[in-house]
Amino acid sequence: MNSFKIHFSFIFTLFIICFCFQFNFFINELTKDYEKNLNKDYSVVLVSEQEVQAVDLASIEYFSSIKELDPSEILEKIKKDITKANLEALKSKLPKFYSISFTKFINESEIIKIKKQLLKIPNVLKVETFSKTHLKIYKLLNIIKLISYICLICISILSIAVFLNQIKIWKFEHENRIYILNLFGASFFQRASTMLKIVFIDNIICFAILFAIFFNFNNISYIKELLAKFDIELPVIDFLPSLIEISSYTLIASLFCVLVVMFKVKRQ
Structure with a gap:
């Protein structure tokens, strides 16, 4: 049960962070496509x-x-x-x-x-x-982009805070086990093996959940109907490259957390 809580809390954290970054990517792609279509008519x-x-x-x-x-x-x-x-x-x-x-x-x-x-x-x-109408639309698009970038910055700051908090949790949960392994002369990777497995498995699970959500995102009728109310057509977006990129960054960040935990325990 304790192991499930460890996995669930980290997967949930990863999912929220990755989903926010992926949604930000979607907004940017939607804005670019809308801008492109407006340019055709202008x-x-x-x-x-x-x-x-x-x-x-x-x-x-x-x-x-x-x-x-x-x-x-x-x-x-x-x-x-x-x-x-x-x-x-x-x-x-x-x-x-x-x-x-x-x-x-x-x-x-x-x-x-x-x-x-x-x-x-x-x-x-x-x-x-026809600058009056054109510039109104242009300014609106700029506001949307600005909000998107502000959200991205906030998400990045939140991500750092969440990962730092995760470091403290991992340190508390694993320091006794790591300390005992250290007394028996275990290598750095042997001491870190459990946390490395957690990080790797949880990142794969998170990627799978996100892939399941965004794989069929272009065909969700509710999203299409919602955008249609604003005269926006949902473009065909390939989410896979951005999902791989975002998941890679979160994996690297997670591994960094493990290293921080290991070095903190080692100093003690």
Whole structure:
């Protein structure tokens, strides 16, 4: 029963820490995907007297592509109110409209810089960046990222505190046994073998539990429905690499705890 408590308390501690880090990874990936999708829908409208080609925008930062907008829909709406001759005259006098897309979700300073660059192009009459709406979304994403990073820092501090507390527990539970083994001349690894086994087994169990939770995470309907309420589509995320990375870090941290315990007992 005592052995079960030892395993359960450490597995629970590992699970909470790993789950928090993994959930933070999920939030970051979700934000990146949402930002990527927003960038697909965002474009700057350029109005020019003359034709503008992609080569004219080669020096524009983060430039991806340019597409000419067809003004026929606007003309279609007003053709009933004007004569055919006036309509043709209007067509010939209309400037050219272009939609410009970018390789990334540009921020406030980048929008200002890009607008200035576009206005310097000869024959460009106007540049519409739709910055008000765009920047609201950008600031919201930044707030989400900031909260995510703050949570990560808090989790890291909590992890250190929890592992330090675990050190004290292990020291109390194993110091007598280690002391006796030390009297009989047992080697360092012989004295640490029990705790090393606990650490290794508990980390494997924790990894297995996390893998079971996140393996099918992309197909959980409740998560999809919850995100759909905010017009967010759940991206397909490969959780395995991050799970392996997080579990490796916790294993290293756990082994470090064992070493600390062993050196503390040895000094006594």
